[in-house]
Amino acid sequence: MSQKLLEVEDLRVTFPTHQGDVEVVKGISFDLGRERLAIVGESGSGKSMTGRAILKLIRSPGRVTAKKFVFDGIDLNKQSERQMRKLRGARISMVMQDPKFSLNPVLSIEDQIAEALRTHQTLTRKELDEKVLHMLEQVRINDPARVAKLYPHEVSGGMGQRIMIAMMLIPEPDLLIADEPTSALDVSVQAQVLDLIDNLIREKGMGLILISHDLNLVANYADRVLVMNAGEIVEQRDAADLQNATHPYTQGLLNAMPRLDETRDELPTLDRTQWAAT
Amino acid sequence: MSAIELNNLNIAYSSVQVVHGASLTVEEGESFALVGESGSGKSTILKAICGLNDEWTGEIKLYGEKVDPRKRADISRISQMVFQDPYGSLHPRKTVDTTLSEPLTIHGIKDNGDRVVEMLNAVGLDQRYRFRFPHQMSGGQRQRVAIARALMLKPKLMLLDEPTSALDVSVQAEILNLLKQLRKDQNLTFLLVTHDLPVVSFLCDRLAVMKKGKIVEIATRDQLAKGTFNEPYSQELYQASKHEHVA
Amino acid sequence: MSNMTEWLLSDSPTSKGQAFAGRTWRMWLSLLGNPLAITGLIIVVVLVLMAAFAPLIAPYSPIGQDLENRLLPPSWQHWMGTDELGRDIFSRVVYGSRLTLMIVLLVAAISAPIGLVIGAISGYFGGWVDKVMMGITDIFLSMPKLIMALAFVAALGPGIENAIIAIAITAWPAYARIARAETLTFRNAEFIDAIKLQGASPARIIINHVLPLCTSSMIVRVTLDMAGIILTAAGLGFLGLGAQPPLPEWGAMISRGRAFILDQWWVATMPGFAIIVVSLGFCFLGDGLRDILDPKNEGKS
Numbered sequence: 063m064s065q066k067l068l069e070v071e072d073l074r075v076t077f078p079t080h081q082g083d084v085e086v087v088k089g090i091s092f093d094l095g096r097e098r099l100a101i102v103g104e105s106g107s108g109k110s111m112t113g114r115a116i117l118k119l120i121r122s123p124g125r126v127t128a129k130k131f132v133f134d135g136i137d138l139n140k141q142s143e144r145q146m147r148k149l150r151g152a153r154i155s156m157v158m159q160d161p162k163f164s165l166n167p168v169l170s171i172e173d174q175i176a177e178a179l180r181t182h183q184t185l186t187r188k189e190l191d192e193k194v195l196h197m198l199e200q201v202r203i204n205d206p207a208r209v210a211k212l213y214p215h216e217v218s219g220g221m222g223q224r225i226m227i228a229m230m231l232i233p234e235p236d237l238l239i240a241d242e243p244t245s246a247l248d249v250s251v252q253a254q255v256l257d258l259i260d261n262l263i264r265e266k267g268m269g270l271i272l273i274s275h276d277l278n279l280v281a282n283y284a285d286r287v288l289v290m291n292a293g294e295i296v297e298q299r300d301a302a303d304l305q306n307a308t309h310p311y312t313q314g315l316l317n318a319m320p321r322l323d324e325t326r327d328e329l330p331t332l333d334r335t336q337w338a339a340t
Numbered sequence: 341m342s343a344i345e346l347n348n349l350n351i352a353y354s355s356v357q358v359v360h361g362a363s364l365t366v367e368e369g370e371s372f373a374l375v376g377e378s379g380s381g382k383s384t385i386l387k388a389i390c391g392l393n394d395e396w397t398g399e400i401k402l403y404g405e406k407v408d409p410r411k412r413a414d415i416s417r418i419s420q421m422v423f424q425d426p427y428g429s430l431h432p433r434k435t436v437d438t439t440l441s442e443p444l445t446i447h448g449i450k451d452n453g454d455r456v457v458e459m460l461n462a463v464g465l466d467q468r469y470r471f472r473f474p475h476q477m478s479g480g481q482r483q484r485v486a487i488a489r490a491l492m493l494k495p496k497l498m499l500l501d502e503p504t505s506a507l508d509v510s511v512q513a514e515i516l517n518l519l520k521q522l523r524k525d526q527n528l529t530f531l532l533v534t535h536d537l538p539v540v541s542f543l544c545d546r547l548a549v550m551k552k553g554k555i556v557e558i559a560t561r562d563q564l565a566k567g568t569f570n571e572p573y574s575q576e577l578y579q580a581s582k583h584e585h586v587a
Numbered sequence: 588m589s590n591m592t593e594w595l596l597s598d599s600p601t602s603k604g605q606a607f608a609g610r611t612w613r614m615w616l617s618l619l620g621n622p623l624a625i626t627g628l629i630i631v632v633v634l635v636l637m638a639a640f641a642p643l644i645a646p647y648s649p650i651g652q653d654l655e656n657r658l659l660p661p662s663w664q665h666w667m668g669t670d671e672l673g674r675d676i677f678s679r680v681v682y683g684s685r686l687t688l689m690i691v692l693l694v695a696a697i698s699a700p701i702g703l704v705i706g707a708i709s710g711y712f713g714g715w716v717d718k719v720m721m722g723i724t725d726i727f728l729s730m731p732k733l734i735m736a737l738a739f740v741a742a743l744g745p746g747i748e749n750a751i752i753a754i755a756i757t758a759w760p761a762y763a764r765i766a767r768a769e770t771l772t773f774r775n776a777e778f779i780d781a782i783k784l785q786g787a788s789p790a791r792i793i794i795n796h797v798l799p800l801c802t803s804s805m806i807v808r809v810t811l812d813m814a815g816i817i818l819t820a821a822g823l824g825f826l827g828l829g830a831q832p833p834l835p836e837w838g839a840m841i842s843r844g845r846a847f848i849l850d851q852w853w854v855a856t857m858p859g860f861a862i863i864v865v866s867l868g869f870c871f872l873g874d875g876l877r878d879i880l881d882p883k884n885e886g887k888s
């Protein structure tokens with residue numbers, strides 16, 4: 063690994079509540095080169111919080127602390143909110159988990175993408191329109207001319223996700239954080255969209271943090287996998303090696319997936335009492 | 341008698357047609373899946389069946405009775421829907437208890453909270469959650485509440501729009517087990533939208549494959565297990581799913 | 588006590604009452620953690636107490652004239668001095684709080700619900716209903732508030748009741764706009780579809796499901812607007828169209844004190860000071876409420 067893109071040591075995210083502080087990310091450490099890293103884990107394990115913490119996008123009263131927190135030579139600990147805003151979008155961008163929440167409900171798709179384009183370059187109206195359509199095509203949306211005119215509630219679940227991805231790829235960031243980017247897509251479109259991201263990453267030498275609970279997907283589209291549970295990293299593996307996971311939690315996740323030729327009457331579920339957090 | 345019968349159903353949104361001539365039959369007690377391309381009109385079909393969209397032509401029959409898109413009878417006691425997104429389908433300012441009691445109040449059903457308790461048990465939620473707000477629950481717990489709400493009026497037919505796609509595999513397993521159990525206990529009919537073929541294999545008897553607003557193939561679970569589809573698009577989906585699997 | 592707090596903060600309440608009490612208690616705690624909001628709250632509470640116990644607090648009658656002691660500067664006898672008819676300004680300010688509070692509350696009680704309902708209906712139904720209702724709203728919005736209030740008072744006749752009605756008529760369109768904008772952001776949400784599927788009527792959906800989501804931004808907005816309402820009322824009073832003498836309305840008091848502003852500064856300044864303090868109080872409180880009523884700030888369990 064040549065140059066480290068992101069170094070994180072002892073990252074913590076804390077929320078003060080009326081019953082005392084709650085740590086939802088409990089001192090995790092990892093490095094990222096220009097490679098594809100996946101974070102998997104069950105719901106509430108702190109995956110999204112980790113992603114948001116890197117952008118320092120934890121809503122107050124939440125707090126982020128880290129011993130070492132360096133992105134491409136920039137110490138994120140020392141960045142002011144204003145400096146972070148410059149980094150966000152331009153150099154690090156994030157596809158949020160809930161596309162319908164993240165899109166503005168009263169702006170058309172076209173206007174939102176155009177808005178994102180305009181903040182990064184100056185374009186004429188015509189170029190802008192062309193570029194918007196091109197972006198939608200790239201994420202495999204059928205009939206982009208019609209979809210461009212729709213409002214967020216008028217697009218299907220999967221389209222919303224792809225629109226978010228298109229918007230986040232516009233500025234060609236160095237690091238892309240994708241939080242469950244394809245959970246609403248069918249397998250074949252999912253593959254196409256991930257291939258698109260994959261190509262971009264290889265061409266531009268970007269880094270990717272792929273957050274997902276889909277172990278199949280992660281095995282195919284990441285180089286390395288971090289398994290998180292209750293705010294901690296319980297296992298780190300090469301993606302190719304995932305089925306040999308040793309931690310009972312990872313195995314539990316693997317077993318809980320139904321198969322194409324399913325014969326089991328009931329799927330095994332995790333015994334949460336072992337890890338019960340809240 | 342079949343639970344749902346669709347004949348040559350065409351659905352439009354403000355004059356753009358998105359579903360073209362869909363026909364299918366779901367038998368009573370059956371669990372039927374709609375799979376296919378994103379944006380192919382799966383959610384749209386469910387919405388037309390339950391009356392959230394009335395810009396359609398063709399024929400929809402529920403338990404043998406024709407549905408008239410304009411003079412819509414209240415079918416809330418026959419059929420209920422569970423939405424794709426557990427974060428968006430619960431009112432953010434209402435406790436679980438209020439959300440679940442509301443359908444009873446609307447239909448003037450007198451009940452001192454027994455049904456709420458019963459349904460919470462049915463979906464495996466502890467009574468502790470009864471007076472919580474949605475933001476105090478995880479995605480999986482919210483989806484359970486949504487399922488419980490759909491069951492409050494004891495419908496015979498459940499329309500499920502990707503009930504697990506926003507949930508992680510372990511919670512997905514819990515919800516799938518739950519749905520299977522409920523279907524057995526309450527003799528429900530399911531029409532389930534999903535993009536995940538393994539889910540179909542676990543929960544459904546038959547499936548319809550959709551592409552660009554058309555149903556291209558109706559297949560059985562055996563065909564799915566063996567991968568013997570007739571249409572190239574279904575094959576493509578099957579291959580993509582198979583290719584993906586690690587274990 | 589600790590049992591009580593535990594009961595209130597429990598993340599798994601066992602009854603509707605407990606859930607509600609817990610939520611209120613949490614809001615109260617966040618309010619306590621916000622010094623500006625507390626300042627605002629204290630000012631507003633003082634205002635309410637002052638209005639309620641005016642006869643006990645005020646040392647003199649608010650309208651009793653005493654021409655021998657006119658235009659006295661502030662002293663131990665007259666904390667805020669006396670006006671041109673020898674009335675004790677402090678007593679007038681204290682009694683004036685009743686008028687101010689009444690104006691503010693009545694305007695809010697009339698215009699906020701009207702605005703809410705019109706905005707919610709308009710946003711929920713959309714289409715031509717929306718076009719017609721927002722058209723009317725826009726006509727009202729496009730006219731300057733004070734001038735429109737003037738026109739209405741002129742038509743209805745001067746007096747404090749008519750001033751209240753006039754201000755309420757000018758205030759609702761802004762609320763309708765806010766409620767509509769708010770409604771638009773969630774009228775297509777799945778939880779609204781879900782309740783439709785339960786067989787709920789549009790009226791029920793609007794009252795039980797749409798309005799509760801608009802009220803918090805409305806409360807904040809109304810609180811912030813209270814300062815403006817006080818000033819408009821004062822403006823009308825100033826022009827002789829609001830509260831009629833000898834009522835101790837703060838705005839009217841300023842306008843009378845204007846004549847002596849250079850030599851007897853206290854006559855106009857004291858009620859002005861009261862207006863500023865109370866307006867600020869409402870603003871601080873409104874700002875604090877904005878943070879507290881945002882459900883995302885409620886702190887997850």
Ligand SMILES: Nc1ncnc2c1ncn2[C@@H]1O[C@H](COP(=O)(O)OP(=O)(O)OP(=O)(O)O)[C@@H](O)[C@H]1O
Pocket residue numbers: 077084086103104105106107108109110111112124159275340479508886887888
């Ligand atoms: N504002 C908050 N206050 C307190 N706790 C919070 C807050 N926001 C999130 N949490 C908690 O942080 C934990 C981690 O949440 P996070 O969103 O990172 O989960 P996740 O791993 O992304 O799960 P999912 O797969 O469901 O998206 C959860 O237990 C959640 O309840």
Ligand SMILES: Nc1ncnc2c1ncn2[C@@H]1O[C@H](COP(=O)(O)OP(=O)(O)OP(=O)(O)O)[C@@H](O)[C@H]1O
Pocket residue numbers: 209212215216217218219220221246247248353354358377378379380381382383384385535
């Ligand atoms: N309210 C609406 N107005 C206009 N077009 C709409 C509306 N709702 C959906 N559409 C369009 O209808 C088509 C089908 O959407 P639908 O939501 O049924 O897809 P889907 O099969 O459920 O896809 P996904 O798997 O991505 O959820 C899409 O092209 C979408 O843009």
Ligand SMILES: [Mg+2]
Pocket residue numbers: 109110111159241
């Ligand atoms: Mg998440």
Ligand SMILES: [Mg+2]
Pocket residue numbers: 218219220382383384424501
């Ligand atoms: Mg859909």
